[in-house]
Amino acid sequence: MDGTDYNRPRRPNADTLTYLKSLPFDERVAHGEIDDYINYQKQITEQPDAEIEEVEYPQALSAALAALDEIKHEIASLAGDEFGSQCIETIARITAPYSTNAARKLLHGVSGYMIHLSTHRYASHAVQTILQNVQQIHDSGDSKVDIAKILEIEEEDEQEDGYQLPELKDSILSISQEIQPVSKDLAVHICGSHVLRSMLCILGGCVEVVPDHLANKPGGTMESGGTRRGKVKSKKKKKKNKSVMTADGVSNNASHAQYKKVENGRLDATDDGVKDCLYSFIYELTQLNLKSDEDEVSQQPGELQQLASNPSAGPLLIVLLHILIQTSASSVSTAGKEEPETDQDKANKSISDFRLGIHAPPTQFSKGSPAEKLAKCLLCWDDSTEDGKQQEKAGDIVYGLSGETRGSHVVETLLRTSNDSFYESFCNAGKFFEPEAFADYAHHDVSNFIVQMVLNTARTREQVECLIKCVEGLINDGYVLDAKNRRRGIFWRAVEMSAKFRIGQETILKCMRKGFGTLKSDGSPGVDECVHQLINFRQPEEGKRFAELDAIGARTVYQLLRFVPRLCGDSLSGIVAKYDAAELESMCNDGLASRCLIDGILDGPTAQKPFSQAVKKLFEKLKGRWASLSVERVGHHTVKKIFIKLTSMDDRKALSEELADGINRLNGNAMGRSVIADCAVKDLMEGEDVWNAAVKKRLEREIFLKEIVEGNFGTEKKRKRKRKKAPLDADVEDKKVKS
Numbered sequence: 001m002d003g004t005d006y007n008r009p010r011r012p013n014a015d016t017l018t019y020l021k022s023l024p025f026d027e028r029v030a031h032g033e034i035d036d037y038i039n040y041q042k043q044i045t046e047q048p049d050a051e052i053e054e055v056e057y058p059q060a061l062s063a064a065l066a067a068l069d070e071i072k073h074e075i076a077s078l079a080g081d082e083f084g085s086q087c088i089e090t091i092a093r094i095t096a097p098y099s100t101n102a103a104r105k106l107l108h109g110v111s112g113y114m115i116h117l118s119t120h121r122y123a124s125h126a127v128q129t130i131l132q133n134v135q136q137i138h139d140s141g142d143s144k145v146d147i148a149k150i151l152e153i154e155e156e157d158e159q160e161d162g163y164q165l166p167e168l169k170d171s172i173l174s175i176s177q178e179i180q181p182v183s184k185d186l187a188v189h190i191c192g193s194h195v196l197r198s199m200l201c202i203l204g205g206c207v208e209v210v211p212d213h214l215a216n217k218p219g220g221t222m223e224s225g226g227t228r229r230g231k232v233k234s235k236k237k238k239k240k241n242k243s244v245m246t247a248d249g250v251s252n253n254a255s256h257a258q259y260k261k262v263e264n265g266r267l268d269a270t271d272d273g274v275k276d277c278l279y280s281f282i283y284e285l286t287q288l289n290l291k292s293d294e295d296e297v298s299q300q301p302g303e304l305q306q307l308a309s310n311p312s313a314g315p316l317l318i319v320l321l322h323i324l325i326q327t328s329a330s331s332v333s334t335a336g337k338e339e340p341e342t343d344q345d346k347a348n349k350s351i352s353d354f355r356l357g358i359h360a361p362p363t364q365f366s367k368g369s370p371a372e373k374l375a376k377c378l379l380c381w382d383d384s385t386e387d388g389k390q391q392e393k394a395g396d397i398v399y400g401l402s403g404e405t406r407g408s409h410v411v412e413t414l415l416r417t418s419n420d421s422f423y424e425s426f427c428n429a430g431k432f433f434e435p436e437a438f439a440d441y442a443h444h445d446v447s448n449f450i451v452q453m454v455l456n457t458a459r460t461r462e463q464v465e466c467l468i469k470c471v472e473g474l475i476n477d478g479y480v481l482d483a484k485n486r487r488r489g490i491f492w493r494a495v496e497m498s499a500k501f502r503i504g505q506e507t508i509l510k511c512m513r514k515g516f517g518t519l520k521s522d523g524s525p526g527v528d529e530c531v532h533q534l535i536n537f538r539q540p541e542e543g544k545r546f547a548e549l550d551a552i553g554a555r556t557v558y559q560l561l562r563f564v565p566r567l568c569g570d571s572l573s574g575i576v577a578k579y580d581a582a583e584l585e586s587m588c589n590d591g592l593a594s595r596c597l598i599d600g601i602l603d604g605p606t607a608q609k610p611f612s613q614a615v616k617k618l619f620e621k622l623k624g625r626w627a628s629l630s631v632e633r634v635g636h637h638t639v640k641k642i643f644i645k646l647t648s649m650d651d652r653k654a655l656s657e658e659l660a661d662g663i664n665r666l667n668g669n670a671m672g673r674s675v676i677a678d679c680a681v682k683d684l685m686e687g688e689d690v691w692n693a694a695v696k697k698r699l700e701r702e703i704f705l706k707e708i709v710e711g712n713f714g715t716e717k718k719r720k721r722k723r724k725k726a727p728l729d730a731d732v733e734d735k736k737v738k739s
Helices: 014-023 027-046 061-073 075-079 082-095 100-110 114-118 123-134 168-189 190-204 272-286 304-308 313-327 345-356 370-379 392-402 408-419 420-430 435-443 448-457 461-476 489-503 505-520 525-535 551-560 569-576 581-589 589-600 611-621 625-630 635-646 650-659 668-680 679-686 688-713 713-726 730-738
Strands: 207-211 258-261
Touching: 014 075, 014 082, 027 061, 061 082, 075 100, 075 123, 082 100, 082 123, 082 420, 082 525, 082 688, 100 123, 100 168, 100 207, 100 258, 114 123, 114 190, 114 420, 123 190, 123 611, 168 190, 168 272, 190 207, 190 272, 190 313, 207 313, 272 313, 272 370, 272 569, 304 408, 313 370, 313 408, 345 505, 370 392, 370 408, 370 551, 392 408, 392 420, 392 435, 392 635, 408 420, 435 461, 448 489, 461 505, 461 635, 489 551, 489 581, 489 668, 505 525, 505 589, 525 551, 525 569, 525 679, 551 668, 569 589, 581 589, 581 625, 581 635, 589 611, 589 635, 611 635, 611 650, 625 635, 625 650, 635 650, 635 668, 635 679, 635 688, 650 679, 650 688, 668 679, 679 688, 688 713
Parallel strands: none
Antiparallel strands: 207 258
């Protein structure tokens, strides 16, 4: 941005910084006080005659609003100071969601200085926080409730020295027009690109959804000031676990971020002026004119593809694609019909899916939508032909971006969000269904992740058949099975795909045995031995609490256990028979091993063989260790789950008796007490009849919940299976189709 004229604020006032340091702000306490006061006021309105304990007005909100009035003329100056910027972030988070006037003051404070602030190491964080908090009003659970009125905040227009504070929409559009001419320069700037993301989200009426396993991490707020940026360095450096997560693992990047529409926003994203401003930004960045209804002509590859490969601009383009998907009314959501009811259920499911490598289902863009136009613009797509194999420019661009660290994330996003028609054309352009090109991608250090995403996002049975033929040779020669090659992620996704579509399962098992035999050069080992090598489990070293295992191998085994039951016997033996009681106990206490291996057994069809036999054997091996597992943070989940999955009442009674012997130990913490309740331990101590009644009631409740879940999520699949009359072995079905 050399040669661009922009305003630079003066240095912050030392007295103002001293004043801010005297304010003991705590965001969590502040929001807790505000929520308590809002609920108190609601109860008074709904139940005027009831005796309700009085709640004081939130002092933190009063202090934050007063502080904002004191510093409103110095916001741009304070944003350039490390501590000052943190205080502005805290004030913005406390005041902006509840007061529109506060949001207007914050925006007006940075107006005129946006180019400088957007490229400043501290100020850019403050600007992002302001932009993220001025759009969305605090969700009180009732859209008719006026939060500002409940909190007694005056929202009338303020005038000082004859000057009226600009409206919120005018401030946002003014800031947008200020940075629009230099948007390309900001896009490649590490700080400026993040400010652009926040600005585009406001104009598109979207907000990023932070996963529950990453949100609200403890230790993030300072005693006075805002959120601490970066990690606090420990005094002593700790060695990283060697094999917990590998390069094949799941990373948190912009391609997997989730966005949703703001339901109760202050700025109307459908307003013509706001929409024109968003489209102007898109034109400045990509030269794509969305204001015109005419189809764009294919351009020559060049600057836009360089932006897609840039560490800062690449993620920005991904965010822009997600925003256009959300703004399109005809976008298709691939999420389930219902989500878990409570916040705790959502957090538990998020952590569980993260350990299994399951991404949140994306929203796909529809045909002819602005998002599809942007995707085609990125690929220099030729609309004159529908055949993806004839897209020469697009094929070269896909191949080139797949080998770039940041460009590959853009390709992943296109694979996840494309509609079915464009997905197939896209894969044909990249030659992902051709064995030679597939192997070329798989051998590259970066593009192998694209291959994993293709396997993970396959849409039709025909595509799955082609992909299994492509991956078959890589498994046979052991390339994707050898841990040294760091390509086990490809095998994991291939197994996952085969389990999902029930195609080629016997082929996958046969190739796995042949591949491990090639590595060992001593013939094909059994499936149980292959499973043992995939897990690569090692007991925790002395002084360490957790065991070590191959994360990708464990996830692969979980998917192997999702094959048809008659093919799972050897895989189950590779866990239950190959490991002794001490090793199985360590697995139960490890988060990853417990979710992938132990739950892999217990989540299967335990009412039929071989799963019922595996559950029985697991129970027998861990006898004498159930009480110690019951008081562990992770292990107690296995105890509660196996109590339900055991098919014999005698086995359940034996488990309850063992837990009753250690009831004093179980009463020592919350995990043990939950096991006492779920496994009917106290009921057994009262008598066998009482225990039988309690267990019967618990089993009926589990059956009822299972029927509800299957009714919400599994009805459609069951109908399809009945209609197709698919045999257990999908390979046999393939032969019938060919004949």
